[in-house]
Amino acid sequence: MAAEDLELSAALVPDAAGRQPVLAARDLHKAYGRVVAMDGADFDLYPGEILGVIGDNGAGKSSMIAALAGAVRPDSGEIWLAGEQVRFANPMEARAKGIETVFQTLAMAPALTIVDNLFLGREYRKPGFRGRWLRALDRGRMRAEARKHLSELGLATIQNIDQVVETLSGGQRQGVAVARACAFGSRVIILDEPTAALGVKESRKVLDLILDVRRRGISVVLISHNMPHVFEIADRVHIHRLGRRIAQVRPDQISMSDAVAIMTGAMPPPTDDDQGRT
Amino acid sequence: MSKRSWLACGAAIATLCLGVSTAQAQDDILVGLITKTDTNPFFVKMREGASEKAKELGVKFQAFAGKFDGDNDTQVQAVENLIAAGAKGILIVASDTKAIVPTIQKARDAGLLVIALDTPLEPMDAAQATFATDNFHAGELIGEWARRSMGDEAASKAHVAFIDAHESQPTVDVARDQGFMKGFGIDIKDPARRGDEDDARIVGHEMGEGSEVGGRNGMETLLQKNFDVNVVYTINEPTAAGAWEALKAAGKADGSVLVTSVDGGCPGVKNVADGVIGATSMQFPLLMASLGVEAIVEHAKNGTVPAPSEGLTFTNTGVKLVTDKPVEGLESITSEEALKICWG
């Protein structure tokens, strides 16, 4: 690493167990004309944790997440993935490095099957002549892997993986989207409002699903407006306000209403410097 | 700009307009031609004939056409455009002979002379004059030819297939169809309507829309209805060419089926020479168009309206029977002779 990198990565603070963040950002700036989306935003995600990200509408958290996922290029600032500095030109590059995003709209084509959606854009082709020249899809392999990924996440009871996605319930669709995010060797999964469109029972299932994902060693960024959900499963909470991170807190050390107050600016952020580390 | 400059500009423009309008008032006669489509060589020839005559007489000429056979809307707009452009007269081959009438009336009210070409309007006097082939007579000629060619069998063993143009029964379609039937000896009942006949020799009517594809499809369907078809009437030569392909595919292209048509286009005449078409009635679209232009110029100069041919309600531009298998008692010309005067 260059001397510059070394100096800046010294700014990356290890957690209590001494591990470096798996995904981090420092001093991100982004402006759209006169509108400032990111004003020196920082970000830390440690391995194997669920990080809740909360912030009011217009606080700029979507821009920051978009930058981390490669959908937006920051005007300035640095991003590190597993200690290595990265610069993403598009979401595909981020995906290639192991950052998967589950968008609010799920980004699944409703008329296509679960298998089709799982592998959309990264289909497997049959080996040899049939794959190279006839460009034949290896449907058997894709179906087998789809079934494997679904059952790993406890979604085995979706009987027919050749079912089209629009016949699934909201929670099932969310499950398939999460399974897709986990399926390709990802290190980080970003979930954007996963329970926003779901009822109580299905939200419960999705939350359990997220815990399962963490159990598999994948770090999770959970963006949500639903405070009870965030406080239930997040290990730490990143509070975003006015284009930057103003606090990192632990749900067991602060009340929900205080967190909301900090988020809206009604209450100043805590002054202690432990950054909510475990 | 100063006030004086504005005034100067205004004066200049006013003079220009005055000059242009007076120039217009003198002898800038505009003649318009509106055909059904501009793809059918029949109409292409008409346009050529009209354009040449207009150049010869030193008048302006504009041509319009519908997008397809049956496209009334485009023709309505063309009439309106010509009225707005100050045309002195309109020559029109109407796609929908009834629906165009109100618009024609507008043109007449605006002082234009409207002449129907080839296809009479319904009612015929909606146009001040009609220059057309006697389509009924054209059909009669080929019907007669077919009857005489079959001889005694025409009354007993004939199975006649009809491939017309449109379901909506435009005048030219009905006239030729009914003319053929009369010539062939079928009781046509109401000559203004097609389909009210009950002669057992009629296999059926199919609509081919005047194209080869329609001719083929129509012929196939009629063969399915009765494989023993031995006489075919087609509305025009492209239809006949398509019908021939179907006959060929059915193994009936051996001369056992008499194929008749109307038009007299050069491809059609060549088909007579090749034995595809047995007989066709030749029309003279160039004559129709040039006579029409002349009539409009005459009317613009001294208000005369063209008079119809004797005994008819329209000006007959003539029809000739073209066949290489002439029959006794029916005047005809051979395909070789016809090639010299054909169009397209």
Add this chain to the structure above:
Amino acid sequence: MSSDDTPHFSEHAGPGRRVINFLHGNPTIIPFLVLVIGLAIFSLIVGKRFFHPFNLSLVLQQVTVIGMLALAQTLIILTAGIDLSVGAIMVLSSVAMGQMALTLGLPPEIALLAGIAVGAACGALNGLLITWLRLPPFIVTLGTWSIFNAFVQFWSGGQTIRQQEIAADAAILQWTGTALQLGAWRLTLGSVLMLGLAGLLWYMLNRTAYGRHIYAVGNDPEAARLSGISTRRVLFSVYLIAGAICGLAGWVLIGRIGAVSPLGGGSANLDSITAVVIGGTSLFGGRGSILGTLIGALIVGFFRNGLALAGLDVLWQEFSIGCLIIMAVGFDQWLRRISN
């Protein structure tokens, strides 16, 4: 954590739900049933004249040209687009072939390939205007329909090249009209070509990633984009391929009518859309199949043929086709609505 805590989504679908799910996955069943029922009814009414291999194969020949255009149209409609210029492209390609072989004197094989290339070029123009200028397909192809028709007029001079001239100098252009006798069934090489093309397209749509991408772009372009698919490239290529297919259809047209004619093709675009829609492909994109389109074309052909043989007036053919279209679209809408 114990295994009871692993999340699972229960799936107790009632019989009604299961039928709906089945229809979702196999929407082609409905047009297939309509075809079978139609064949049965006409066989009863008309009798052996209808349900005879000769007549059935005749209908296949009659729907071949429109069927090929419908195959091209299927690809485009799957991407939630539409192409009103398919008929014009077909006629322009056939005129190009004829004029190049007979007027310009090129070797017939070259003229044939060049004619198909003309079709592909027309498709590429459509694709460019739609992806680059981002204009709606309906508007673009409405315009190119007129433009291509103008070229037809210009290039042919309104003249038809007769069957005899083609047979003499460029017989290969009529090759698709050659008949094949298989027992009592009579096919043309053109029909065989169409069926072969249908098979190829089926393979492309169902067994390759590109096919999946076509469906995805039509069904949810945003999802496709977020999955790394270049929607512009997919759309452009679809229109290009469709144009080439229309060029092939021009070749089949010459085989059918023997001549190269600037007439015809007038309502071919709407006829192709009719076949696609009746075959169960959704105009909203992302749903449909090649098999459905073939069935749709056959349905139209058999209804026309059956009603004509039954002695009914031509207007009943138009009426029944109209009803079929509305039923097909209505059914598609119903399927979509109950899934939400």
